[in-house]
Amino acid sequence: MNIEELKNITVVGSGAMGSQIAMVCALAGYHVTLQDINHDSLEKAKNALKGHMENRIKKGRLSQDEVNAAFDRLQFETNLETAVKETDFVIEAIIELLDEKRKLFTQLDQLVSDHVILATNSSTFASSRLAYATNRPEKICNMHFFNPALVMELVEVVQGPHTSEATAKITVDLVERINKTPILLKKEIDGFVANRILAALTNEAISLYEKGVASIEEIDLACTKALNHPIGPFALLDLTGIDISYYAGMQLYQKTQNEADKPAKTIIDKFEKGELGRKTGKGFYVYS
Known part of the structure; x- marks a missing residue:
């Protein structure tokens, strides 16, 4: 897979980070599914995003048509299997607990197609601590956004010893396509840069x-x-x-x-x- 073939993105976890990452991707033209097992959390995320977008329209940063188009590309889903059925790239943004992330990555590995990259937004855990919970360690990396993701420009991409050059390149390319600024860390280190x-x-x-x-x-x-x-x-x-x-x-x-x-x-x-x-x-x- 190359960046031109990447069409569909799934963000898992609808907290402040996950929901804003999803909107960043939708605003950039990608079809995005925001998944969370908690329906109330998804509704809260949807309402928060509407508020953020209304503020941007008022300030002249976005037009109503641009916001409407982004929401048309953004789906909200509680079922994980449905959320990743047609995905090309998954960004995990759940709670910072290692066991929970490992369980999720094992589950995702079984649900998604072979070409799919699984990225974690975690700044606490290097992706090597998650990669071997899957059968695709070469397609696992960190893709670390900063809070608030709608505003902050930098995204740290961390290429662990298990991460392939192709995975790192597509992830860096994706960061640029969603109008953020990437830095690529060629070595894992706690906390990144x-x-x-x-x-x-x-x-x-x-x-x-x-x-x-x-x-x-x-x-x-x-x-x-x-x-x-x-x-x-x-x-x-x-x-x-x-x-x-x-x-x-x-x-x-x-x-x-x-x-x-x-x-x-x-x-x-x-x-x-x-x-x-x-x-x-x-x-x-x-x-x-």
């Missing part, structure tokens, strides 16, 4: 807060007003989900057994309280 840099900044921000050097608001202001970041590290944690940070830290700790890799106490406390950020209405900040 952007998140490794971000993690260093975030860990230092949390350390400054825990030591009482400055408040959450002041640390975020230092990053936005002095470093010219569009959003501070604590506001960003709220946006992406404090649970994501918790799971990523715990997975890394389980792999390394290094206490320094555990999530910070502040992250653990927020996770245990269920204060996960925007999705729960409260994290480091309170949201209406």
Whole structure:
């Protein structure tokens, strides 16, 4: 398969990331199926996407005809087998739990045609941890979007030792076709590029807060007003989900057994309280 033959895309997982990835692909002209076993989650995703598109129309970034055409190309489906029946490319965007992802990849491998590439949006797990749950490791890779996927331009494509050159090339080509900017990592490394840099900044921000050097608001202001970041590290944690940070830290700790890799106490406390950020209405900040 080459990029010209790629027509149908399936995104599995209708959370904020999965739903926006699906819309990005639909806006670029692909026929897309967004799959989730939870019907309510799909309805929530559909309504959220309608809101995002209405805002873009109001701002003159998209026309009503372009939005209508994108929604015509976007299907919502609860049944996994139906969702992947005619697919050429699958992007997995479910919860960051390794066992759940492995189960899904095994299931997908049995359902899709031989030519289909299975990509994971995960930034926590290198695709080598999923590839051998399938009989097509050469067609497995990471395709990591950033949140919010409708806005953020970069996509990290990670070519693991199992990933073929053809798979990496088609995935990079697809990133360009959906109007994003790809970088290709030729070596697997935990956190990839952007998140490794971000993690260093975030860990230092949390350390400054825990030591009482400055408040959450002041640390975020230092990053936005002095470093010219569009959003501070604590506001960003709220946006992406404090649970994501918790799971990523715990997975890394389980792999390394290094206490320094555990999530910070502040992250653990927020996770245990269920204060996960925007999705729960409260994290480091309170949201209406």
